[in-house]
Amino acid sequence: MAPPRDNIPPEFMRHFDTVMVMHVPDWIEQNWEKWRDKRVIWRTIGQSTPSIERRMFEYRKQGLQIVRYSPREANLEPNAGCDALIRFYKDDREFGHWVGAGNEVITFAQDMRHRAEFCNYDAFMQIAQGFNAKIYGPKNENSGELNGGFLTYDEMRQKMRDARVYIYTGTQPASYTLNLIEAMMTGVPVVAIGPQLANSLSYKNDINADLYEVPDIITNGVNGFWSDNINELRKQIMFLLKDIKAARRIGEMGRNKAIELFGKDSVKLKWKEFLQI
Numbered sequence: 554m555a556p557p558r559d560n561i562p563p564e565f566m567r568h569f570d571t572v573m574v575m576h577v578p579d580w581i582e583q584n585w586e587k588w589r590d591k592r593v594i595w596r597t598i599g600q601s602t603p604s605i606e607r608r609m610f611e612y613r614k615q616g617l618q619i620v621r622y623s624p625r626e627a628n629l630e631p632n633a634g635c636d637a638l639i640r641f642y643k644d645d646r647e648f649g650h651w652v653g654a655g656n657e658v659i660t661f662a663q664d665m666r667h668r669a670e671f672c673n674y675d676a677f678m679q680i681a682q683g684f685n686a687k688i689y690g691p692k693n694e695n696s697g698e699l700n701g702g703f704l705t706y707d708e709m710r711q712k713m714r715d716a717r718v719y720i721y722t723g724t725q726p727a728s729y730t731l732n733l734i735e736a737m738m739t740g741v742p743v744v745a746i747g748p749q750l751a752n753s754l755s756y757k758n759d760i761n762a763d764l765y766e767v768p769d770i771i772t773n774g775v776n777g778f779w780s781d782n783i784n785e786l787r788k789q790i791m792f793l794l795k796d797i798k799a800a801r802r803i804g805e806m807g808r809n810k811a812i813e814l815f816g817k818d819s820v821k822l823k824w825k826e827f828l829q830i
Contacts, residue, residue: 559583566591571828578605581612594618598641599727601629603762609633620827623728625766637827642820643734645812651740651804652714656794658684659701659716661709661732662724664692673722676750679783680720684790713739717800718793720786721745721767725754728766737777737811740804742793745771747781770814776806 571592574580610633618636665672687701719736751765771777778789793800
């Protein structure tokens with residue numbers, strides 16, 4: 554029987570000199586005394602909050618290293634600091650070959666309606682209204698006709714190749730998510746909400762955390778579109794549906810940007826440098 558992740562036996566840890574924790578602060582707090590003679594890395598994934606930053610700051614003073622996944626996390630206050638910026642990645646050889654032959658407007662999300670406030674579901678519904686729109690992913694049955702169902706990995710890649718437009722509404726408080734990378738790297742043109750909508754929970758809870766990075770990644774009309782104006786986003790979708798050449802050009806530029814920021818080869822080099830291997 555495997556030991557609990559928040560109380561790992563010392564005899565197991567003797568085999569390792571480096572520990573990397575993907576976000577969960579409890580694992581660091583519960584095991585710190587057993588790990589403190591090792592290299593311990595806290596790898597952020599876009600789910601940190603001011604309270605978590607405050608907790609991790611105490612461990613950083615004791616040697617914890619922090620690898621950030623987005624430069625926007627510097628906006629978290631208080632802030633535990635940063636030892637390296639290394640983004641999420643995807644292999645561009647697995648994505649691409651966009652076709653966009655139909656008129657389907659899509660997004661990928663899990664249980665989107667149930668997590669409405671975090672997934673900006675209301676904004677998606679307003680943007681997608683009247684289009685041939687679908688939400689793909691598990692547990693979206695409560696979205697009625699919008700539900701596209703669960704897809705395998707290969708089916709997901711093909712669906713992105715076939716889709717004409719990808720609507721991106723993010724997942725608060727993340728700066729960006731994997732489905733944005735996958736869509737852009739496929740070459741499907743992305744239409745995304747802006748920072749006011751994407752950071753609405755931070756504003757609602759009076760947290761100074763402008764975390765949403767999409768406006769730094771997407772240049773309007775060049776490699777995608779973003780706006781906080783729902784009508785403007787709908788206009789851009791209609792434009793992309795009418796002009797396949799423009800959609801292809803914008804999608805190709807989006808793919809190039811995704812490879813530049815999130816390509817596997819460049820991210821691999823950054824990890825190699827940081828880990829010194």
